[in-house]
Amino acid sequence: MAQTVKVRLRKPPRVFTFLxxxxxxxxxxxxxxxxxxxxxxxxCVVPPxxxxxxxxxxxxxxxxxxxxxxxxxxxxQLLEDEVHAKKTCAKKIRERGIAMKLVEAExxxxxxxxxxxxxxxxxxDFRELVRDLAQDLKTRIELRHIQVRxxxxxxxxxxxxxxxxxxxxxxxxxxxxSMKMAKRQNLSLNPSKISGQCGRLMCCLSYExxxxxxxxxxxxxxxxxxxxxxxxxxxxxxxxKATEVLKKTSLSDVAREESKSTPDSGQPKRDDxxxxxxxxxxxxxxxxxxxxxxxxxTEGSDASKRPRRRRRRRGRGGGGGGGxxxxxxxxxxxxxx
Numbered sequence: 001m002a003q004t005v006k007v008r009l010r011k012p013p014r015v016f017t018f019l020x021x022x023x024x025x026x027x028x029x030x031x032x033x034x035x036x037x038x039x040x041x042x043x044c045v046v047p048p049x050x051x052x053x054x055x056x057x058x059x060x061x062x063x064x065x066x067x068x069x070x071x072x073x074x075x076x077q078l079l080e081d082e083v084h085a086k087k088t089c090a091k092k093i094r095e096r097g098i099a100m101k102l103v104e105a106e107x108x109x110x111x112x113x114x115x116x117x118x119x120x121x122x123x124x125d126f127r128e129l130v131r132d133l134a135q136d137l138k139t140r141i142e143l144r145h146i147q148v149r150x151x152x153x154x155x156x157x158x159x160x161x162x163x164x165x166x167x168x169x170x171x172x173x174x175x176x177x178s179m180k181m182a183k184r185q186n187l188s189l190n191p192s193k194i195s196g197q198c199g200r201l202m203c204c205l206s207y208e209x210x211x212x213x214x215x216x217x218x219x220x221x222x223x224x225x226x227x228x229x230x231x232x233x234x235x236x237x238x239x240x241k242a243t244e245v246l247k248k249t250s251l252s253d254v255a256r257e258e259s260k261s262t263p264d265s266g267q268p269k270r271d272d273x274x275x276x277x278x279x280x281x282x283x284x285x286x287x288x289x290x291x292x293x294x295x296x297x298t299e300g301s302d303a304s305k306r307p308r309r310r311r312r313r314r315g316r317g318g319g320g321g322g323g324x325x326x327x328x329x330x331x332x333x334x335x336x337x
Contacts, residue, residue, distance in 0.1 A: 002056040003048035005063055007033055009040055011106045012154050013168060019056060020048045020063045030067030030075070032109065039064065039109040041075045078107045082114075085137055089116050092132050100124050103146065104154050113140040119151055149174050152198040159196065166203055177201040181209045 003020040018033050025031055025044045033042050067075075086105040093102060100120040107114050114137060118124075126143055133141045146154075153167040167174070182194050182205055196202045 002051055002053075004051045004055065004059065005031075005044060005048050006046035007031060007042035007063070008045050009033075009035070009042045011104060013156070014172065015045055015170065016061065017059050018061045018063045019059050023048070023063050023066060025063070025066060030072060032064045032067060032071055033061060034064055035061050037108070038113075041067065041071065041078075041109050074109070078109070078111070081111075082107055085114055085116075085133075088136055089129075089133060092129055096129055098124055098126060098129060100126070103151050111139065113142060115142045115144060117144050117146050117150070117154060119146060119148060148198045149200060152196065157197050159202075161204075165197065171203065175203060175206045177203060177205050181205040184209065184212050 003022070005018050005020045005025055006015050007018050008015045016035070023031075025048055027044060027047055029044045031042055031044055033040055082105045085107070086102065089105060090102050093100060099122065100118045103117040103119060105114060105116050116133075124145075130141050130143060149167065152165060153171075156168040157165055159165050177200070179189070179201070182189060182201070185205070185208065187194060187205075194202055194205065
Protein backbone atom coordinates (compact mmCIF):
# COMPACT_ATOMS: atom_id res chain seq x y z
CA MET A 1 0.00 0.00 0.00
CA ALA A 2 1.33 3.44 -0.95
CA GLN A 3 2.03 5.98 1.76
CA THR A 4 3.07 9.65 1.80
CA VAL A 5 5.87 10.99 3.98
CA LYS A 6 6.97 14.59 4.51
CA VAL A 7 10.76 14.91 4.56
CA ARG A 8 12.97 17.95 5.13
CA LEU A 9 16.02 18.03 2.85
CA ARG A 10 19.40 19.53 3.67
CA LYS A 11 19.86 22.40 1.20
CA PRO A 12 17.68 24.32 0.99
CA PRO A 13 15.98 23.11 4.21
CA ARG A 14 12.51 22.72 2.79
CA VAL A 15 9.82 20.06 3.32
CA PHE A 16 8.74 17.88 0.39
CA THR A 17 6.26 15.02 0.08
CA PHE A 18 7.66 11.61 -0.90
CA LEU A 19 6.09 8.23 -1.56
CA UNK A 20 6.96 5.38 0.77
CA UNK A 21 6.57 1.67 0.02
CA UNK A 22 5.91 0.20 3.46
CA UNK A 23 9.08 1.71 4.95
CA UNK A 24 8.56 2.41 8.67
CA UNK A 25 9.71 5.90 9.60
CA UNK A 26 9.30 7.92 12.75
CA UNK A 27 9.36 11.62 13.40
CA UNK A 28 12.87 13.22 13.35
CA UNK A 29 14.38 10.05 11.89
CA UNK A 30 16.92 10.20 9.06
CA UNK A 31 16.26 8.64 5.66
CA UNK A 32 17.68 8.46 2.14
CA UNK A 33 15.40 9.68 -0.66
CA UNK A 34 15.60 9.94 -4.44
CA UNK A 35 14.73 13.40 -5.77
CA UNK A 36 15.25 15.23 -9.05
CA UNK A 37 18.90 15.78 -8.13
CA UNK A 38 19.62 12.16 -7.22
CA UNK A 39 20.15 10.56 -3.83
CA UNK A 40 19.79 12.93 -0.88
CA UNK A 41 19.73 12.75 2.89
CA UNK A 42 16.62 13.99 4.71
CA UNK A 43 14.80 13.99 8.02
CA CYS A 44 11.24 12.71 8.43
CA VAL A 45 8.86 15.46 9.59
CA VAL A 46 5.48 13.68 9.32
CA PRO A 47 5.32 9.86 9.65
CA PRO A 48 3.88 7.77 6.78
CA UNK A 49 0.17 8.16 6.07
CA UNK A 50 -1.93 6.03 3.71
CA UNK A 51 -3.04 7.61 0.44
CA UNK A 52 -5.26 6.72 -2.50
CA UNK A 53 -4.25 6.07 -6.10
CA UNK A 54 -4.92 9.64 -7.28
CA UNK A 55 -2.60 11.06 -4.62
CA UNK A 56 0.04 8.49 -5.52
CA UNK A 57 0.11 9.66 -9.14
CA UNK A 58 0.85 13.27 -8.14
CA UNK A 59 4.14 12.51 -6.37
CA UNK A 60 7.11 10.94 -8.13
CA UNK A 61 9.91 11.22 -5.54
CA UNK A 62 10.47 8.11 -3.44
CA UNK A 63 11.94 7.13 -0.09
CA UNK A 64 14.76 4.63 -0.70
CA UNK A 65 15.52 3.43 2.83
CA UNK A 66 15.91 4.36 6.44
CA UNK A 67 19.20 5.95 7.36
CA UNK A 68 21.64 3.35 8.64
CA UNK A 69 24.62 4.12 10.93
CA UNK A 70 26.80 4.15 7.81
CA UNK A 71 24.51 6.75 6.21
CA UNK A 72 24.74 8.91 9.33
CA UNK A 73 28.55 8.85 9.17
CA UNK A 74 28.44 9.68 5.47
CA UNK A 75 26.18 12.66 6.21
CA UNK A 76 28.53 14.00 8.90
CA GLN A 77 31.53 13.57 6.58
CA LEU A 78 29.71 15.44 3.82
CA LEU A 79 29.21 18.45 6.08
CA GLU A 80 32.94 18.63 6.81
CA ASP A 81 33.89 18.19 3.14
CA GLU A 82 31.48 20.96 2.10
CA VAL A 83 33.18 23.41 4.46
CA HIS A 84 36.59 22.51 3.02
CA ALA A 85 35.33 22.78 -0.58
CA LYS A 86 33.78 26.19 0.11
CA LYS A 87 37.06 27.55 1.49
CA THR A 88 38.98 26.17 -1.49
CA CYS A 89 36.56 27.76 -3.98
CA ALA A 90 36.64 31.14 -2.21
CA LYS A 91 40.45 31.09 -2.30
CA LYS A 92 40.50 30.36 -6.06
CA ILE A 93 38.01 33.17 -6.69
CA ARG A 94 40.27 35.68 -4.91
CA GLU A 95 43.31 34.48 -6.81
CA ARG A 96 41.54 34.76 -10.16
CA GLY A 97 39.95 38.09 -9.25
CA ILE A 98 36.50 37.06 -10.46
CA ALA A 99 33.59 39.39 -9.63
CA MET A 100 31.33 36.82 -7.97
CA LYS A 101 30.13 36.04 -4.46
CA LEU A 102 30.19 32.43 -3.27
CA VAL A 103 27.07 31.50 -1.31
CA GLU A 104 27.08 27.77 -0.59
CA ALA A 105 28.65 24.43 -1.57
CA GLU A 106 26.68 21.16 -1.67
CA UNK A 107 27.86 17.60 -2.15
CA UNK A 108 25.55 14.94 -3.53
CA UNK A 109 24.96 12.01 -1.20
CA UNK A 110 26.89 9.62 -3.45
CA UNK A 111 29.82 12.13 -3.59
CA UNK A 112 29.86 12.09 -7.39
CA UNK A 113 29.16 15.79 -7.79
CA UNK A 114 29.57 19.05 -5.92
CA UNK A 115 27.54 22.15 -6.70
CA UNK A 116 28.71 25.72 -5.92
CA UNK A 117 26.07 28.45 -5.71
CA UNK A 118 27.16 32.05 -6.37
CA UNK A 119 25.72 35.50 -7.10
CA UNK A 120 27.07 38.06 -9.56
CA UNK A 121 25.83 41.28 -11.08
CA UNK A 122 27.10 40.51 -14.62
CA UNK A 123 27.95 37.42 -16.61
CA UNK A 124 31.08 35.67 -15.36
CA ASP A 125 33.54 33.45 -17.23
CA PHE A 126 34.39 30.71 -14.72
CA ARG A 127 35.78 28.01 -17.03
CA GLU A 128 39.28 28.28 -15.64
CA LEU A 129 37.89 28.23 -12.10
CA VAL A 130 36.10 24.95 -12.82
CA ARG A 131 39.33 23.38 -14.05
CA ASP A 132 41.20 24.41 -10.91
CA LEU A 133 38.48 23.06 -8.62
CA ALA A 134 38.23 19.75 -10.50
CA GLN A 135 41.99 19.31 -10.18
CA ASP A 136 41.96 19.97 -6.42
CA LEU A 137 38.72 18.23 -5.37
CA LYS A 138 38.89 15.26 -7.80
CA THR A 139 35.16 15.20 -8.54
CA ARG A 140 32.60 16.66 -10.93
CA ILE A 141 32.17 20.44 -10.48
CA GLU A 142 29.03 22.44 -11.22
CA LEU A 143 28.57 26.20 -10.68
CA ARG A 144 25.08 27.71 -10.54
CA HIS A 145 24.26 31.39 -10.72
CA ILE A 146 21.41 32.26 -8.33
CA GLN A 147 19.55 35.47 -7.51
CA VAL A 148 19.56 37.39 -4.25
CA ARG A 149 16.24 35.83 -3.21
CA UNK A 150 17.67 32.35 -3.66
CA UNK A 151 20.64 33.43 -1.57
CA UNK A 152 18.36 34.44 1.32
CA UNK A 153 16.53 31.11 0.93
CA UNK A 154 19.76 29.11 1.30
CA UNK A 155 21.35 31.23 4.04
CA UNK A 156 18.14 31.66 6.09
CA UNK A 157 17.47 34.12 8.87
CA UNK A 158 14.80 35.88 10.95
CA UNK A 159 12.37 38.33 9.37
CA UNK A 160 10.95 41.57 10.74
CA UNK A 161 7.96 39.60 12.10
CA UNK A 162 10.27 37.67 14.42
CA UNK A 163 9.80 34.32 12.66
CA UNK A 164 12.01 32.32 10.31
CA UNK A 165 11.97 33.41 6.67
CA UNK A 166 9.06 32.07 4.62
CA UNK A 167 11.32 31.26 1.66
CA UNK A 168 13.48 29.07 3.91
CA UNK A 169 10.66 27.17 5.61
CA UNK A 170 7.77 26.49 3.23
CA UNK A 171 7.82 28.59 0.04
CA UNK A 172 8.78 26.71 -3.12
CA UNK A 173 8.44 29.43 -5.75
CA UNK A 174 8.83 33.18 -5.57
CA UNK A 175 5.85 35.34 -6.46
CA UNK A 176 6.48 38.64 -8.30
CA UNK A 177 6.00 41.55 -5.88
CA SER A 178 5.26 45.12 -6.96
CA MET A 179 4.94 48.48 -5.24
CA LYS A 180 1.23 48.55 -6.11
CA MET A 181 0.60 45.88 -3.48
CA ALA A 182 1.99 48.12 -0.75
CA LYS A 183 -0.05 51.11 -2.00
CA ARG A 184 -3.24 49.04 -2.15
CA GLN A 185 -2.78 48.00 1.49
CA ASN A 186 -1.96 51.57 2.66
CA LEU A 187 1.48 50.53 3.88
CA SER A 188 4.56 52.68 4.20
CA LEU A 189 6.33 53.22 0.88
CA ASN A 190 9.72 53.44 2.56
CA PRO A 191 11.87 50.72 0.92
CA SER A 192 13.76 50.01 4.15
CA LYS A 193 10.48 49.09 5.94
CA ILE A 194 8.94 46.84 3.28
CA SER A 195 12.12 45.09 2.09
CA GLY A 196 13.41 41.75 3.30
CA GLN A 197 16.90 40.48 3.98
CA CYS A 198 17.45 39.94 0.26
CA GLY A 199 16.96 43.67 -0.41
CA ARG A 200 13.79 43.09 -2.45
CA LEU A 201 10.17 43.69 -1.48
CA MET A 202 8.92 41.23 1.14
CA CYS A 203 7.04 38.19 -0.12
CA CYS A 204 4.36 38.61 2.57
CA LEU A 205 2.98 41.66 0.71
CA SER A 206 1.22 39.23 -1.63
CA TYR A 207 -0.56 37.24 1.09
CA GLU A 208 -3.48 39.68 1.58
CA UNK A 209 -3.29 41.47 -1.75
CA UNK A 210 -6.12 39.48 -3.33
CA UNK A 211 -8.45 40.21 -0.41
CA UNK A 212 -7.85 43.95 -0.74
CA UNK A 213 -8.61 43.85 -4.46
CA UNK A 214 -11.88 41.97 -3.85
CA UNK A 215 -13.05 44.45 -1.21
CA UNK A 216 -12.21 47.50 -3.31
CA UNK A 217 -13.92 46.13 -6.40
CA UNK A 218 -16.91 44.78 -4.46
CA UNK A 219 -16.48 41.12 -5.44
CA UNK A 220 -17.93 38.18 -3.56
CA UNK A 221 -21.14 39.99 -2.52
CA UNK A 222 -19.20 42.67 -0.64
CA UNK A 223 -19.72 46.40 -0.92
CA UNK A 224 -16.80 48.33 -2.39
CA UNK A 225 -14.73 49.94 0.31
CA UNK A 226 -14.77 53.77 0.39
CA UNK A 227 -11.64 55.69 -0.42
CA UNK A 228 -9.68 57.16 2.52
CA UNK A 229 -10.59 60.71 1.44
CA UNK A 230 -14.32 59.95 1.34
CA UNK A 231 -14.37 58.57 4.87
CA UNK A 232 -12.54 61.65 6.12
CA UNK A 233 -15.03 64.01 4.49
CA UNK A 234 -17.91 62.05 6.02
CA UNK A 235 -16.34 62.37 9.48
CA UNK A 236 -15.92 66.14 9.04
CA UNK A 237 -19.55 66.51 7.87
CA UNK A 238 -20.86 64.69 10.94
CA UNK A 239 -18.65 66.65 13.36
CA UNK A 240 -21.39 69.17 14.17
CA LYS A 241 -23.90 66.46 15.00
CA ALA A 242 -21.37 64.79 17.25
CA THR A 243 -20.76 68.02 19.21
CA GLU A 244 -24.52 68.55 19.63
CA VAL A 245 -24.94 65.06 21.01
CA LEU A 246 -22.10 65.63 23.44
CA LYS A 247 -23.64 68.89 24.63
CA LYS A 248 -26.99 67.25 25.27
CA THR A 249 -25.47 64.52 27.37
CA SER A 250 -24.11 66.58 30.28
CA LEU A 251 -23.06 65.68 33.79
CA SER A 252 -26.54 66.44 35.09
CA ASP A 253 -27.96 63.65 32.93
CA VAL A 254 -25.39 61.27 34.29
CA ALA A 255 -26.25 62.27 37.87
CA ARG A 256 -29.94 61.72 37.21
CA GLU A 257 -29.28 58.27 35.86
CA GLU A 258 -27.22 57.43 38.91
CA SER A 259 -29.97 58.71 41.25
CA LYS A 260 -32.51 56.54 39.44
CA SER A 261 -30.31 53.51 39.66
CA THR A 262 -29.65 53.93 43.43
CA PRO A 263 -32.62 52.81 45.65
CA ASP A 264 -34.10 55.35 48.11
CA SER A 265 -33.80 54.55 51.85
CA GLY A 266 -37.24 56.08 52.64
CA GLN A 267 -35.86 58.70 55.05
CA PRO A 268 -36.33 62.41 54.39
CA LYS A 269 -33.33 64.24 53.05
CA ARG A 270 -31.58 66.71 55.35
CA ASP A 271 -30.12 69.98 54.24
CA ASP A 272 -26.35 70.09 54.77
CA UNK A 273 -26.33 73.88 55.33
CA UNK A 274 -27.68 74.16 58.90
CA UNK A 275 -28.65 77.55 60.31
CA UNK A 276 -27.95 78.61 63.92
CA UNK A 277 -30.74 78.56 66.46
CA UNK A 278 -32.93 81.67 66.68
CA UNK A 279 -32.36 82.80 63.14
CA UNK A 280 -35.21 83.36 60.74
CA UNK A 281 -35.72 84.73 57.26
CA UNK A 282 -36.72 88.23 58.45
CA UNK A 283 -33.47 88.75 60.33
CA UNK A 284 -31.48 87.52 57.33
CA UNK A 285 -33.25 90.02 55.06
CA UNK A 286 -32.55 92.85 57.53
CA UNK A 287 -28.88 92.00 57.74
CA UNK A 288 -28.47 91.82 53.95
CA UNK A 289 -28.56 95.66 53.24
CA UNK A 290 -26.20 96.32 56.17
CA UNK A 291 -23.71 93.86 54.75
CA UNK A 292 -23.96 95.55 51.35
CA UNK A 293 -23.31 98.99 52.90
CA UNK A 294 -20.27 97.62 54.74
CA UNK A 295 -18.85 96.20 51.52
CA UNK A 296 -19.37 99.50 49.71
CA UNK A 297 -17.61 101.38 52.53
CA THR A 298 -14.61 99.10 52.44
CA GLU A 299 -14.43 99.39 48.67
CA GLY A 300 -14.54 103.21 48.92
CA SER A 301 -11.76 103.28 51.50
CA ASP A 302 -9.61 101.00 49.38
CA ALA A 303 -10.20 103.17 46.33
CA SER A 304 -9.15 106.31 48.25
CA LYS A 305 -5.96 104.70 49.49
CA ARG A 306 -4.68 103.43 46.15
CA PRO A 307 -3.93 106.78 44.41
CA ARG A 308 -2.15 108.12 47.57
CA ARG A 309 0.23 105.17 47.51
CA ARG A 310 0.97 105.81 43.86
CA ARG A 311 1.78 109.49 44.56
CA ARG A 312 4.19 108.56 47.33
CA ARG A 313 5.97 106.10 45.03
CA ARG A 314 6.30 108.80 42.38
CA GLY A 315 7.75 111.20 44.90
CA ARG A 316 10.33 108.68 46.10
CA GLY A 317 11.58 107.85 42.59
CA GLY A 318 14.68 109.63 41.25
CA GLY A 319 13.77 109.65 37.56
CA GLY A 320 11.77 112.97 37.66
CA GLY A 321 12.91 116.56 38.07
CA GLY A 322 11.31 117.19 41.48
CA GLY A 323 12.43 115.45 44.69
CA UNK A 324 11.47 115.74 48.35
CA UNK A 325 12.29 118.81 50.47
CA UNK A 326 14.77 117.15 52.78
CA UNK A 327 16.64 115.03 50.27
CA UNK A 328 18.52 116.54 47.35
CA UNK A 329 17.29 115.83 43.86
CA UNK A 330 18.86 112.68 42.35
CA UNK A 331 17.30 113.13 38.93
CA UNK A 332 18.59 114.71 35.74
CA UNK A 333 18.32 118.39 37.02
CA UNK A 334 21.33 120.13 38.62
CA UNK A 335 21.45 120.97 42.36
CA UNK A 336 21.06 124.60 43.56
CA UNK A 337 23.83 126.18 45.63
